[in-house]
Amino acid sequence: MPPTDVAQALAIVLAWGVNFVVIKWGVAGVPPLLLGALRFTLVALPAVFFIRRPAxxxxxxxxxxxxxxxxxFGCLFTAIKLGMPAGLASVVLQSQAFFTLLLARLFLDERWQASQLAGLALALGGLALIGMDKGGNMTALGFGLTIAAAxxxxxxxxxxxxxxRAGHSVAPLGLVIWSSLVPPLPFLLLSWRLEGSERMAAALRDFNLQxxxxxxxxxVVATMFGYGLWSRLLSRHAAAKVAPFSLLVPVVGLLASRVLLGESLTQAQxxxxxxxxxxxxxxxxxxxxLSAALAARSGRA
Structure with missing residues (x-):
């Protein structure tokens, strides 16, 4: 990858890592489900008038x-509101990679590779350590909701x-923007039912700069900028070159939460x-x- 594309990938990592701190700031003044409605409304409008609808x-x-x-995001926003540290959330949310393996096996009959199973075993051990830890500021409900988000x-x-698999080719940014028309109404209904109309009204009335x-x-930054640049990089380079940058997101999340929120993790976490x-x-x-090692061994044989 040329230096300019590497810089763009790192900019995305920074935007997505700091995103968890911003969520913490957001739910301090706006109920989590209402925040979700506002986020996806702004993602969808006015972008749907400029981005072509996916076929x-x-x-x-x-x-x-x-x-x-x-x-x-309903689960993630609520988890952080209910005591999940922002930095730790950025790590635990990455368990989505392994839940993807499980769901893809269940619904799409995809096979697992040995390296994926080894990674899954390590990740499950890590989640068990985090979940069983009783120290720090993490709540059990916050941890559970973060797993649900993943x-x-x-x-x-x-x-x-x-x-x-159905044969459709879709630009990621178009998919994100047009699908963002869906969440606002369910978010508003859930916010009205679970958070209450009084809290919703108070949050909108006292809406401040934060x-x-x-x-x-x-x-704009985490969704439109992040996904827009990400889809551009994927269109220019192989996924194997782009995807590993996402491993840096939780690292930035942990550092940002430490610097901006003063969060710290226990030894178990x-x-x-x-x-x-x-x-x-x-x-x-x-x-x-493993493939490279086997190829090198075959070459020496």
Whole structure:
């Protein structure tokens, strides 16, 4: 990759890593489900008037909007509001890669590679360490909702694979923008039912610059800028060259939460985070490393 594209990939990593801190700021002034409605409304409008609608049946857009939008971010925003540290959330959310393996096996009959199973074992050990830890500021409900967010993200990945299997070719940015028409109404209904009309009205009445910054950052920087650049890089380079940059997102998330929020992890949380990230690295690079080693061995034979 040329230096300019590497710089763009790192800019995306920075935007997505800091995103978790911004969520923490956002839910401080706006109820989580209402924040989700505002985020996806701003993503969809006015962008749908400028970005062509993907040539997909609406059922795919609805499924992606519900899993990626309502499921993933509804659970994540609520988790952080209910005590999940932002930095730790950025790590635990990466378990989506392994839930994707499980769901793809269940619904798409995809086979697993040995490196993926090894990575899954490491990641599960890491999640177990984090989940069983009683120290720090993490709540059990916050941890559980973050796992639910990761599972919803995995479900959205399976929807994308199902779209590809059906023979559709879709630009990622167009999919994100048009599917963002789906979450606002469910978010508003859930916010009215679970958070209450009084809290919704109070949040909108007292909407301040911090809340505005959070909504704009989540919609414009994390979503439109991030996915727009990401899809551009994927169109110019092989996925194997681009995807590994995502492993840096939780690293930035941990550093940003430390610097901007003063968060710190317990020893068990640090060890668990290390195991989970190691599992991700094994799953992403293990197959290629093993293939290279076998090829080198065959060449010497």
């Amino acid at each position: 997909l049946p609406w059922r795919y857009l609805a499924l992606y909007g519900l899993t990626m939008g309502v499921g993933q 599972t919803s993200w995995a479900a959205s990945n399976v929807v994308v694979r199902a779209i590809s 809340s505005l910054f959070a909504v704009v950052y989540l919609a 640090l060890a668990g985070s290390g195991l989970l990230l190691a599992g991700l690295a094994v799953a992403v690079f293990g197959g290629r490393v």
